[in-house]
Amino acid sequence: MTQLPPFLEDPGGTRGAIMSATYVALCKHGYSDLTIQRIGDEFSKSKSLLYHHYDSKDDLLLDFLEFMLNQVEEQIPVYGDGDVDDHIGEIVDQTFGFGDTATPTEFTQAIVELRSQATHNDDYREYFTRSDRFIRKHIAHTIRSGIEQGEFQEVDPQQTAALFQSVFLGTMVFRVTNDEEAVLEDSRDAFERYIREYLLVEE
């Protein structure tokens, strides 16, 4: 059975119930084999509601992505003085997803499939452009705070955040399209060394 992320366990309202059903169905079937019918199979209320609210599978999935982005926006950690270093550690943990057991592989697979829709669907591309921008701003803000607090070297926050994001995206795709897990660990080790030796100010 698919383990729902906490915010989808009891999201409330019809839209919340639809979002939970979509999450479960997406993990179960992936993007290609997903249909509104199959989302309906995970939905406790009347299936006709789904057809009433959404014109197509993609229409529903775009609303689902929007819902997920709102959750990320609300849950993004707030940090105070002196814990920027820990916060970068958290970003690296999230990037490489080790120990991030809250995200099932099936969900990452589905997100990579959704992302590949953006190669030929403008609505998906608009969405990923916007969500990437949000995450990048957050990373740049963390780096900027670290520089102001004297913990990070004087790097360019925006450029460094863009590199973080490339590594993040590459790692995510790697994880679900390549069988060699050791490569992820190698990449993580090299990235941590980069941060330690290049980004952090030596004690």
Next chain:
Amino acid sequence: MTQLPPFLEDPGGTRGAIMSATYVALCKHGYSDLTIQRIGDEFSKSKSLLYHHYDSKDDLLLDFLEFMLNQVEEQIPVYGDGDVDDHIGEIVDQTFGFGDTATPTEFTQAIVELRSQATHNDDYREYFTRSDRFIRKHIAHTIRSGIEQGEFQEVDPQQTAALFQSVFLGTMVFRVTNDEEAVLEDSRDAFERYIREYLLVEE
């Protein structure tokens, strides 16, 4: 009209002609809308040959990927003493694809779509695991040579190559699923600074 890469302009033989037709059809239709019929439309010989040789669209596309990998294996640059630095520059150029006008965006889009098939298709995942391994070995070999020649710092070649590959993959996906080109330039700038200040031995 799709510009063929040099090795597909006159590849020779039936398989070569099929490979050229596949390249053109893939650029024109992308993965999702591709059919053997549409590949046949770009094929000068009898279409029945396609059905004779291949059981399915994926069967044909996997043979096409194999063909492309063989080309990469044959064309991978050989370098001598003292040009390791240039060679890393070439790898970065290829990674970020600026000036790499030989690869049409449509082809990168198609490759990202094919890659996303690996989330649920073992044959694709086996292929990408193998081709990633080949490219990573090549990068690691270049880094190792750079260290031996005293041009690079004593980094771990394998880990560093894995990071290069994450950046490479992330950049490729970014390019065709996000509208903000400035991010690619930012990421490239940060990556070049990483190489200059962290990988290269100071003059």
